[in-house]
Amino acid sequence: MKFLVTYKAQVAERIVAWKGPDDPSTGEFSISGDPNSNFQIIIWHGTRKYRRSILLDGVKVNGRAYESNTTSIMFQTEVITEDEFYVLFTTSDGSPYLRVTLDYMGIISLWHWNTESSSWAVLAQSQVDCARYASCGPFGYCDFTSVTPRCQCLDGFEPDGSNSSRGCRRKQDLKCGDGNHFLNLPGMIVPDKFLHIRNRSFDECAAECSSNCSCTAYTYANLTGDGTMGNLSKCLLWTGELVDTGKVTSGQNLYLRLADVPSMLTFPPCSDTATVR
Incomplete structure (x- = not known):
């Protein structure tokens, strides 16, 4: 099955959940x-974002496999071309029936048909916890690398109160011009609300953010193809707050703007004796 996400930069198809477990409206x-x-x-x-998935891998085709047993595998492949972005679901030979659902609580599940019990069984299911959209607040992120995903503050930030949904605040305010630097945060699910700058090299992307005092972070992915895709390099810039960020085992490099730590004044050591004149 092919799910066409966008076509020529326009939303193409939509999957709508049932109203309840026995109500298909x-x-x-x-x-x-x-x-x-x-x-x-x-x-x-409704009209509010509940969860978000962003694809920024430096490849034209990105796929993952879900294995129900040694002979049955479902492949989920994301394909980006010059005009289309679609997700393709395929199964291995001899696979039992498989289906993907979005239920009335916003949970995505992969099911396989169990011939022994003649019923559907869950093979994989989406997490909710702090993966819910912007649940960690501004400049916070959901750490999926921990045993139990939880909210953390980005480097250079501290909790803005005891409630994690309030997010985090800077330990030191930024200054325009000199006096700040960019810290590389690897393995990140990059924030939402970005500005996509096309046809930039990595150095040009970094310079674009560095020269703009309002730019708080940037990331870069080079998806330049073989002519069929055109130049799909992804220079993404953020201004203001960073929302809906995450950390995973394999993610993007997010370059975060931080203020330089002021150096401490140093004085020569005092002698044990003093001379009085």
Whole structure:
């Protein structure tokens, strides 16, 4: 099955959940492409973002496999071309029936048919916890590398109160011009609300952010193809607050703007004796 996310920069298809477990009328949750980006998939709760998936790998085709047993595998492949962004679901030979659902609570599940019990069984299911959109607040991120995903503050930030949903605040304010630097944060799910700058090299992307006092972070992915895709280099810039960020085992390099730590004044050591004149 092919799910066409966007076509020529427009949202193409939408998956809508049931209203309840036994009510197939239109529910509150749906999945579609992001109307403001060609490479994001959004789970919506009504008109509000509930969860977000962004694809920024430096490859033209990105895939993953779900294995139910030694002979049955489902492949999920994300494909980005010059005009299309789509997700393709395929199965291995001899695989039992498989289906992917979005339920009335906003949870995505992969099911396989169990012939012994003649019933559907869950093979994989999406997490919710702090993966819910912007649940860690501004400049906070959901750490998926820990045993239990939890909210953390980006480097250079501290909690803004005891409630993690309030996010984090800077330990030191930024200054325009000199007096700040960019810290590389590897393995990140990059924030939402970015500005996509096309046809930039990595150095040009870094300079674009560095020269703008309002730019708080940038990331770069080079998806330049063989002529069929055109130049799909992704220079993404952020201004203001960073929201809906995450940390995973394999993610993007996020370059975060921080203030330089002022150096401490140093004085020569005092002698044990003093001369009085």
